[in-house]
Amino acid sequence: MKISKELTRGSNALLVLGVISKCDMYGYQIVKTIETASNDVFIMKEGTLYPILHQLEKDGCLESYWCEAEGRNRKYYKITEKGLKQLVRKQEEWQVFSAAVGKVLGGAGLVRA
Amino acid sequence: MSEHNFDSILDFLCGGIMSASESSRVRDELYDHLMCLYERNVSVGMSPDAAGAEAISSLGDKQLLRHQLAQVHPYFPRLTIKKALTMLLVGFIFSSVHINLFDGMQQITQFIGNSLMLTAAFCMSSAGKKPRTAFAVRAVSFICSVLIYLLSPFLDRYASANIVLFGIQFILGFATWFCMLDGLRSMTDEHICDDCKPLRFGLNKLLYTVTTVPSFLVLISSGANEYSSSIPLNEGIGFILIIPFIAFLIASVQLLLRVNTALYKSEHEYKAEDRGGVKLAFFSSAVCLGIVLSMLLGCCYIRQPAETQPYNRNDIEMSEAEYAGIRAALLSYGMSDELVATLPKSEILQYRTLKVNKNSALSADLSQACFSNNYSEGYILNEYLLPIEDEAGHACIRVLRQIRCENYKQAQSGPGTRAACFPDCGKYNYLPAQGSDFILILKESDGIIYSCKPLKTYKNTHLNVTDGVEFSMDSSTDFYYAVTLALEGYSDEVLYHFSHKLVVFKQPLMGTKRSLKEIANSQTIMTVENPLYLYINFYTTETYFPDSED
Incomplete structure (x- = not known):
């Protein structure tokens, strides 16, 4: 099932922080990890990923370092203390949001056959 | 692949x-x-x-x-160029407007202004070739001003070199603005779009504004902010100059904001240096270093004690009767007994043709008008204009000035002194009129009067067309000088000295005949640096000379 961009836009940073919190990763790896973990529900384009990564890095939520891999320079991202706090906060927000959406949709009986 | x-x-x-x-x-x-x-x-x-x-x-x-x-990755002009332009304008204000609310304030504002302008010019230097040129020009201008300051003790002896350096600095100050604004115009020209059209018009207007006469005056103060031609807000002329200055600033701010808006809307991106704070710290250090170097060199250059010698007021022979007659005449012009008693007899003899002043009304006017002006730089100035005849019988006025240091600290920091370079020295400019004679400097210490030789004399110092003298100064320094001015046959140069201030600042009074009291009561007149210019220029022998016994 394909999820619309509008629906996923607000949660992209949460997803990125979530996967990087498990281990240090580079861009391609992040995309693949999100795809795999979501059973290809979240297919994050590079045009979306890199601006988010760079913004999180500028905000101090992520740190980066370079390693040489397969004869190329590869940039790895690592979550910071600030990033972890941000992740916890965003997770809480998401749970509240998700529960509220569920209640509204389920409670109001908006889905008709 | x-x-x-x-x-x-x-x-x-x-x-x-x-x-x-x-x-x-x-x-x-x-x-x-x-x-x-x-x-x-x-x-x-x-x-x-x-x-x-x-x-x-x-x-x-x-x-x-x-x-x-x-x-x-926002290396984007709407942020950096805007900051740089703001710094440039603020720096311009600081370096051009001199307000002395406390000792050293002028130096601090100049320091801040120079630092801000240098930083701003540097931050914009990456935006294009012309802004880069503007920074280079500004940097050279700053170096030039430091050089002038450093070399001022030497340059004082060479007026032409001083004028050349001043001229260079002025041109560079003007060129800085021109390159900066022209650079911004070029940047928008490269990608002219509908949004940029009004901008181009605005920049042209700004450039035009900059080159018009009122702004020209402002730019003079920008280019020569080390000099007294900067805008002295606390003096009368400051309020005249401040009008085009404010107009220039308002126009500049408004149009530069439009530059930013247009650059933002057009999405054309220009690289400008970021981290203005770091650059500001760097250039502030450079400016600070320049000032410290100037002071160090200045102090090393002349830090000599005054050469004093016992003072002998009986330097010539004079009969008691003759002395008493001249003394009575001098007292009738409001001169204090103490001053007369202090003058050497050779000076007293200069007034042998002085007639006793019987016009008490005029005497009162004169006393109120000009003989006891509070000098705004920590001195009290007592000035006596005494009608005498020279040896050939021509009418002259001998101007005797007694200058008393009332506020030592203020006197040291005033624009007429060189305290920044020479902490114990004062400097006084005087007229090189016909028969001018810097007669003596008296230093009163523990009740003993000494005669001091001037540390240094100048010919045509700086851009003023007056001569100057440097003297040792402490909290009890009084000094006197006298100048004889013939009322006929001034050289063109001397006439220029007399009319200089009036032409520039006091033109409405030219050719009018007003009483001394009227003139003295006019606030604008009181801002004339040296009232002598005014009196000599407007009062002929007939109108000035008081009724005499004859």
Whole structure:
């Protein structure tokens, strides 16, 4: 099932922080990890990923370092203390949001056959 | 697939990032990503060309990615150029407007102004060739001003060199603004668009404003802010100059804000240096170092004690009767007994043709008008204009000035002193009129009067057309000088001295005949640096000379 961009836009940073919190990763790896973990529900384009990564890095939520891999320079991202706090906060927000959406949709009986 | 096959797409994607180093890092990262995609595609059996094309395709909307990368890495003119322009204007205000609310305030404001202007010019120097030129010009201008300050003890002896350096500094000050504004205009010209058309008009207007006469005056003070031609807000002339100055600033701010708006809307990006604070610290240090060097060199150059010698007022023979007659005449002009008693007899003899002043009304006027002016630089000035005849019988006025240091600290920091360079020295300019004679300096210490030789005398110092003398100064320094002015046959030069201030500042009074009291009561007149200029210029022998016994 394909999820619309509008629906996923607000949660992209949460997803990125979530996967990087498990281990240090580079861009391609992040995309693949999100795809795999979501059973290809979240297919994050590079045009979306890199601006988010760079913004999180500028905000101090992520740190980066370079390693040489397969004869190329590869940039790895690592979550910071600030990033972890941000992740916890965003997770809480998401749970509240998700529960509220569920209640509204389920409670109001908006889905008709 | 070889590396260069991704060059064009990487160039495009990173093209919006203005920082070369950041662009390079993002490029490496994206290249790694594309190569990962490419290798995966090849591993599933795609041809190298198809694998490369698929990798590029999987990036999604390239235009959007480029735009978003540029947004995340905001070396963007709307921030940096705006900051730089703001700094430039604030620096201009600080370096041009001199207000002395406390000791040393002028030096502090100049220091801040110079630092801000240098930093701003540097931050904009990356935006294009012309702003770069503007920074270079500003830097040279600053170096020039430091050189003038450093070399002032030497340059004082060479008026022409001083004028040349001043001229260079002025031209550079003007050129800085011109290059900066012309540079901004060029930047918008490169990508002229509908949004930029009003901007171009605005910049042309600004350039025009800069080159008009009122702003020209302001630019003089910008180019020569080390000199007294800067805008003295606390003096009358400051309020006249401040009008075009404020107009210039308002026009500049308004139009420069439009520059930013247009640059922002047009999405044309120009690189400008960021981290203005770091640059400001660097240039502040440079300016500070320049000032410290100036002071050190100045102190090393002349820190000599005054050469004093016992003072002998009986330097010539004079009969008691003659002395008493001249003394009575001098007292009738409001001179204090103490002053008369202090003058050497050789000076007393200069007034042998002085008639006793019987016009008490005029005497009162004169006393109120000019004989006891409070000198605004910590001195009290008592000035006596005494009608005498020279040896050939021509009418002259001998001007005797007694200058008493009332506020030592203020006197040291006043514009007429060289306290910044020479902490124990004062400097006084005087007229090189016919028969001018700097007669003596008296230093009163523990009740003993000494005669001091001037430390140094100048001919035509700075841009003033007066001569000057440097003297040792302490809290009890009094000094006197006398100048004889013939009322006929002034040289053109002397006439220029007399009319100089009036032509510039006091033109409405030219040719009018007003009483001394009227003139003295006019606030504008009281701002004339040296009232002597006025009286000599407007009062002929007939109107000035008081009724005499004859």
